[in-house]
Amino acid sequence: MSSSFSSPTVSLTPGEAGDAARSSANVSHFKLDNGLELVVIPDMRTPVVTHMVWYKNGSADDPVGKSGIAHFLEHLMFKGTTNHPQGEFSNLVAELGGQENAFTSYDYTAYFQRIGKEHLKTLMAFEADRMRNLVLTDEVVTPERDVVLEERRMRTDNDPAAQLDEAVQAALFAHHPYGTPIIGWNHEIESLDRNDALHYYDRFYTPENAILIVAGDVEAQEVLALARETYGAIPACAEPPRRNRTKEPPHRAHRLVSLSDEKVEQPSHERVFLVPSYRTAQPGEAEALETLAYMIGGGATSALYETLVVESKLAVGAGAYYLGSAVDDTRLWVYATPAPGVSLERLDAAIEDVLKRFIEQPIDAEHLARAKTRLVADAIYAQDSQASLARWYGEALATGLTIEDVVAWPERMEAVTAADVTAAAKNWLDKRRSVTGFLLPAEDAA
Amino acid sequence: MSSSFSSPTVSLTPGEAGDAARSSANVSHFKLDNGLELVVIPDMRTPVVTHMVWYKNGSADDPVGKSGIAHFLEHLMFKGTTNHPQGEFSNLVAELGGQENAFTSYDYTAYFQRIGKEHLKTLMAFEADRMRNLVLTDEVVTPERDVVLEERRMRTDNDPAAQLDEAVQAALFAHHPYGTPIIGWNHEIESLDRNDALHYYDRFYTPENAILIVAGDVEAQEVLALARETYGAIPACAEPPRRNRTKEPPHRAHRLVSLSDEKVEQPSHERVFLVPSYRTAQPGEAEALETLAYMIGGGATSALYETLVVESKLAVGAGAYYLGSAVDDTRLWVYATPAPGVSLERLDAAIEDVLKRFIEQPIDAEHLARAKTRLVADAIYAQDSQASLARWYGEALATGLTIEDVVAWPERMEAVTAADVTAAAKNWLDKRRSVTGFLLPAEDAA
Numbered sequence: 001m002s003s004s005f006s007s008p009t010v011s012l013t014p015g016e017a018g019d020a021a022r023s024s025a026n027v028s029h030f031k032l033d034n035g036l037e038l039v040v041i042p043d044m045r046t047p048v049v050t051h052m053v054w055y056k057n058g059s060a061d062d063p064v065g066k067s068g069i070a071h072f073l074e075h076l077m078f079k080g081t082t083n084h085p086q087g088e089f090s091n092l093v094a095e096l097g098g099q100e101n102a103f104t105s106y107d108y109t110a111y112f113q114r115i116g117k118e119h120l121k122t123l124m125a126f127e128a129d130r131m132r133n134l135v136l137t138d139e140v141v142t143p144e145r146d147v148v149l150e151e152r153r154m155r156t157d158n159d160p161a162a163q164l165d166e167a168v169q170a171a172l173f174a175h176h177p178y179g180t181p182i183i184g185w186n187h188e189i190e191s192l193d194r195n196d197a198l199h200y201y202d203r204f205y206t207p208e209n210a211i212l213i214v215a216g217d218v219e220a221q222e223v224l225a226l227a228r229e230t231y232g233a234i235p236a237c238a239e240p241p242r243r244n245r246t247k248e249p250p251h252r253a254h255r256l257v258s259l260s261d262e263k264v265e266q267p268s269h270e271r272v273f274l275v276p277s278y279r280t281a282q283p284g285e286a287e288a289l290e291t292l293a294y295m296i297g298g299g300a301t302s303a304l305y306e307t308l309v310v311e312s313k314l315a316v317g318a319g320a321y322y323l324g325s326a327v328d329d330t331r332l333w334v335y336a337t338p339a340p341g342v343s344l345e346r347l348d349a350a351i352e353d354v355l356k357r358f359i360e361q362p363i364d365a366e367h368l369a370r371a372k373t374r375l376v377a378d379a380i381y382a383q384d385s386q387a388s389l390a391r392w393y394g395e396a397l398a399t400g401l402t403i404e405d406v407v408a409w410p411e412r413m414e415a416v417t418a419a420d421v422t423a424a425a426k427n428w429l430d431k432r433r434s435v436t437g438f439l440l441p442a443e444d445a446a
Numbered sequence: 447m448s449s450s451f452s453s454p455t456v457s458l459t460p461g462e463a464g465d466a467a468r469s470s471a472n473v474s475h476f477k478l479d480n481g482l483e484l485v486v487i488p489d490m491r492t493p494v495v496t497h498m499v500w501y502k503n504g505s506a507d508d509p510v511g512k513s514g515i516a517h518f519l520e521h522l523m524f525k526g527t528t529n530h531p532q533g534e535f536s537n538l539v540a541e542l543g544g545q546e547n548a549f550t551s552y553d554y555t556a557y558f559q560r561i562g563k564e565h566l567k568t569l570m571a572f573e574a575d576r577m578r579n580l581v582l583t584d585e586v587v588t589p590e591r592d593v594v595l596e597e598r599r600m601r602t603d604n605d606p607a608a609q610l611d612e613a614v615q616a617a618l619f620a621h622h623p624y625g626t627p628i629i630g631w632n633h634e635i636e637s638l639d640r641n642d643a644l645h646y647y648d649r650f651y652t653p654e655n656a657i658l659i660v661a662g663d664v665e666a667q668e669v670l671a672l673a674r675e676t677y678g679a680i681p682a683c684a685e686p687p688r689r690n691r692t693k694e695p696p697h698r699a700h701r702l703v704s705l706s707d708e709k710v711e712q713p714s715h716e717r718v719f720l721v722p723s724y725r726t727a728q729p730g731e732a733e734a735l736e737t738l739a740y741m742i743g744g745g746a747t748s749a750l751y752e753t754l755v756v757e758s759k760l761a762v763g764a765g766a767y768y769l770g771s772a773v774d775d776t777r778l779w780v781y782a783t784p785a786p787g788v789s790l791e792r793l794d795a796a797i798e799d800v801l802k803r804f805i806e807q808p809i810d811a812e813h814l815a816r817a818k819t820r821l822v823a824d825a826i827y828a829q830d831s832q833a834s835l836a837r838w839y840g841e842a843l844a845t846g847l848t849i850e851d852v853v854a855w856p857e858r859m860e861a862v863t864a865a866d867v868t869a870a871a872k873n874w875l876d877k878r879r880s881v882t883g884f885l886l887p888a889e890d891a892a
Contacts, residue, residue, distance in 0.1 A: 064510045065692050167699035170620035174613075175631065185621065185695040246511050249631040253613035253705035259698055259878075432705075 027393070028220035029403050032228060034236040035208035039393050039403065040223045041215035043386050049117045049216030050386045053127050054394040056211070057204040058107040059184070060177040060327070061243055065191075068184015069200050071104040072148055072192055076201075077111065078102070079140045081133040086140075089126045096122075106178055107327045108398035114387060117217050124212075124230040131205050132234055141194040149190065152183050160261035161268070161439055168437040169331075171255045172272050175246045176328060206237035211397050215390040245328060248274065251433040262442035269347050270335040270437040271355075275428045277326035279400040284412065286324050288424035291416045292358065293322035293332050294371045301370065304336065307354050314342050314350050327399050332428065344438045358425035363418035376410045473839070474666035475849050478673060480682040481654035485839050485849065486669045487661040489832050495563045495662030496832045499573050500840040502657070503650040504553040505630070506623040506773070507689055511637075514630015515646050517550040518594055518638055522647075523557065524548070525586045527579040532586075535572045542568075552624055553773045554844035560833060563663050570658075570676040577651050578680055587640040595636065598629050606707035607714070607885055614883040615777075617701040618718050621692045622774060652683035657843050661836040691774060694720065697879040708888035715790050716781040716883040717797060721874045723772035725846040730858065732770050734870035737862045738804065739768035739778050740817045747816065750780065753800050760788045760796050773845050778874065790884045804871035809864035822856045 030038040059070045080086035093100045098115030113123050156162040166181050173179030183189070212231060214223050251274060278286040297304040297320025308315035318336035334355070338347045382388040396406045476484040505516045526532035539546045544561030559569050602608040612627050619625030629635070658677060660669050697720060724732040743750040743766025754761035764782035780801070784793045828834045842852045 065690065163698050166695075167620075167697075167701070170695075171617050171701055174616035174625065179620065187693055187695065244511065247633055249612075249616075249633065251613075252609050252707075253703045253883075255613070255617055256702040256704070257699045258702070259700075261698075437699075 027403055027407070028224075030220075030224050030227075032207065032232050034232065034234055035206075035240070036227070036231050036234075037211040037397065038224060038227050038231075039211065039213045039397065040218065040220040041213065041389055041393060042218070042220075043215050043389060044217045046386075047117050047217050048114060048386065049120045049123075049214060049218055050112070050114045050390040051120060051123045051127065052110055052112045052213040052390050052394050053131070054108050054110045054211040054213065054398040055204055056108060056209050056398050057241065057243075058105045058109055059180065059182040060106045060245055061204070061241075062177065062180070062184070063200075065188060066184075066196055066200075067180045068148065068182075068189040069192055069196055070109055070204075071183050072145065072189070073197060073200055073205075074102050074104045074109050075144050075148060076134065076136060076141065076197055077130055079144070080135050081130050082135060083129050083133055084126065089130070092122070092126070098123075104182055106182060107325075108395070110391075110394060110398070112387070112390075120214070120216075120218065120223070121226050121230065124226055128230040128234060131207070131210065131231070134201055134205075136194055136197050136201060138194050141192075141197050145189065145192055148183070149186065152186055152189060156181070156183065157186070158263075160259055160264050163261075164257065164259040164270075164437050164439050167257045167259060168270065168272055168435050171257050172274055172331065172435045174248060174251075176248050177245055178326075178328065178330070203241050206240070207231060207234050208237060208240040211394060213390045213394045213397075215386050215393075243327065248329065254431045255435045256438065257435060258438040258440060260440035260442055264439055264441045266337060267344055267441065268335065268337050268437075268439045269344050269351065270333060270439075271348075271351060271434055272437070273332045273334075273428055273430070273434045274329055275322070275332045275433075277328065277330040277399070278324045278396075278405070279327055280329050284415065284420060285424060286322075287409075287412045287416050288420035289332060289428060290322050290324055290375060290413070291368065291371050292421050292424045292429075293320045294375055295363075295367055295421065296320040296354065296358065297334055298371065298374070301367075303354050303357065303367075304334065304351065308336055308347070308350055312350060313339055314347055315339055318351075325395050325399050344440065348436060355425075355429050358422070359429060363421050365418060368416075368418055368421060372413055372416060376413050379410065473849055473853070474670075476666075476670055476673075478653065478678050480678065480680055481652075481686070482673070482677050482680075483657040483843065484670060484673050484677075485657065485659045485843065486664065486666040487659070487835055487839060488664070488666075489661050489835060490663045492832075493563050493663050494560060494832065495566045495569075495660060495664055496558070496560045496836040497566060497569045497573065498556055498558045498659040498836050498840050499577070500554050500556045500657040500659065500844045501650055502554060502655050502844050503687065503689075504551045504555060505626065505628040506552045506691055507650070507687075508623065508626070508630070509646075511634060512630075512642055512646075513626045514594065514628075514635040515638055515642055516555055516650075517629050518591065518635070519643060519646055519651075520548050520550045520555050520557075521590050521594060522580065522582060522587065522643055523576055525590070526581050527576050528581060529575050529579055530572065535576070538568070538572070544569075550628055552628060553771075554841070556837075556840060556844070558833065558836075566660070566662075566664065566669070567672050567676065570672055574676040574680060577653070577656065577677070580647060580651075582640055582643050582647065584640050587638075587643050591635065591638055594629070595632065598632055598635065602627070602629065603632070604709075606705055606710050609707075610703065610705040610716075610883050610885050613703045613705060614716065614718055614881050617703050618720055618777065618881045620694060620697075622694050623691055624772075624774065624776070649687050652686070653677060653680050654683060654686040657840060659836045659840045661832050661839075689773065694775065700877045701881045702884065703881060704884040704886060706886035706888055710885055710887045712783060713790055713887065714781065714783050714883075714885045715793050715797065716779060716885075717794075717801075717880055718883070719778045719780075719874055719876070719880045720775055721768070721778045721879075723774065723776040723845070724770045724842075724851070725773055726775050730861065730866060731870060732768075733855075733858045733862050734866035735778060735874060736768050736770055736821060736859070737814065737817050738867050738870045738875075739766045740821055741809075741813055741867065742766040742800065742804065743780055744817065744820070747813075749800050749803065749813075750782065750797065754782055754793070754796055758796060759785055760793055761785055764797075771841050771845050790886065794882060798877075801871075801875050804868070805875060809867045811864060814862075814864055814867060818859055818862060822859050825856065 026042045028040040062069045096119050100113040102111045170179045304318040308318045315336040320334040323331045472488045474486040508515045542565050546559040548557045616625045750764040754764045761782040762785050766780040769777045
């Protein structure tokens, strides 16, 4: 069994171009009496189903002083329940030829399996069981906490790049919990105990807080019937927990975070801007930011790559992306790896010049058209994976969007104009709202 | 009436050199049955008393999402009670020829009056009254919130240096509430209402959470009797509220915060190190930090001033201080104002060189002796003010120290060695645990 916490990656921007209407019209959306949402996505290509449960709580919902509890619970969900001892569920999935995984992010925690469609009901019964029947004794909780601490040690505390990333995000978010790492601060993980886990589990692992996504060769009504039999048997618990998150104050000062470490062999540069997410943006604004990020640094034809890697050769790599899928204001990342002998200061100035072009100069129509086509096409290609398809809908719903938002996304991307991209650059590529990160070899901190 | 929120200034380091023992032996310390602490400090020079009540809660105890509530309560404490309408207390103090003030800091909130000693009992009765009988209606609370918002607008939002200070502290404290301004974030002040005020008042304004300091031409037993009559009539409320503060994760990356604004005419530089406080330090360590800060930047004979202002003329001003009086890990500040034409980068490098000297080179014995003498002498001079005397004890007790700590301070300062100062520099002038702030004219952000 692999229980992993996933770092956020490129925002998932679903959509379908040509035959969008037909396919999306087939997505069904239900709500069980106990409040659980169900989304069924037809995908008839193979006799396989993807089954995901998304809980609308992630690390940004960790109680103050209890950072890491969302991720810790993800680990604990692989322990036994009152009905099934530890390992039974995972072993069964493996025996039936299936796959499973789980991930915790800032805004959600999700559990995933893929299996032959005839086993769907079995999965649903097991997943519904662990929604409420987890056994959380000290014998289970305490050793797993050590596993998480070791995970943190390996992934973060031994990795200068991960340490810098933590410091950059902490500097970007002065007050909002996105500034706290998903895995939690070490000293707070150390303090998590059985009571914390129980309290958290009771509060968040409820049908009202869950979204069930089933994609595959299944009929919606059939899945609904199965869901009622399994998840539907869970009594309603309470109103869905509120997301009481602190908000950022206005940002007026640029922050440069420099980390130098003897383990660093390759310096690197990043610039992170605080920007609206698909959920917090004005209409069309997130799509413009998505396009802007792609034009700045999406692939080898992007402005950053062409200017820094191909032309000036100041960098050996460069890119940008927009983490649009977030409940609250989020991040647009720009990054580059300097060529040998190029200082990060010099690289920074060159990056600044590229960003300024988007603010000051007209957007190239051809580049814009190419970017939009590519973004929409990427989304279509990604749907080839049943898991990606399921993930798009789950992520959208778990971050406060609707199925309609997902369905209309390609259309809204097509509508992005050059003026929209320029406005997004002017409004949001504001250095005062950004943090720059310098990763440096030892004895070389800026 | 002047209700002011006081920015933290140089740490108050009480103590007496020569005849310390005699004077300090006369300080009396009592605890009433309801939990209220009483400290009586004899000062027979004039027939005047200083009366202070210290509550062991400051802005760092503001509930999450309710920043500014401690300071807001300080304002509201000047409104009426069930026994006395608004203005009666303040008017009386003025009519009797007295003075009053109040201040909110990170770790405490305090109320102060100075008056002829014959009026002490009157003050005590009024101050005890408002500890529990404040009238907090919407009519009182809502307009005062606008007053606080206006205060914030004037003091912070219109002042680039104050904005930079907020951003520097937010960057220094990634997780601990010292990163939140005392006055609160604007959007959270806006949300404070009567319920918040009532809940906060009930929780923190209790005899168990209060320290009464009386300095002046008074006998301890007489003050005790008066305190029993007035404060002693308040029923015990509960255990003192716990200070549930989040702790900082390890700091591994230097942060440079740059703010540029058209209102800036004079650029400035600051460097803030995260260091232990008198309460969190190992024995002797805070005294060494106090000495180190003074040697770096205390006055015109300090290393920073001599090097940057007198010798190299890179700066027109420079200094350093240690904010030792704090419940949790605190700040050592180094700052400088560049001479015309000197960039902050150049100044930063020069400051860095001065700091490195303390780490790498032996401490000059004469400079050390001079610093210690001066620090202890300053403390003695400051005792000439009855209010300062009262404030030392109040601040010490409110931040978790004891009367013995206050009394023994000059002795512990005398014991600081060159090796202690070097160790403090090596341990705590760690750039990774620091934030640098650049205040710049418009269009000149680093």
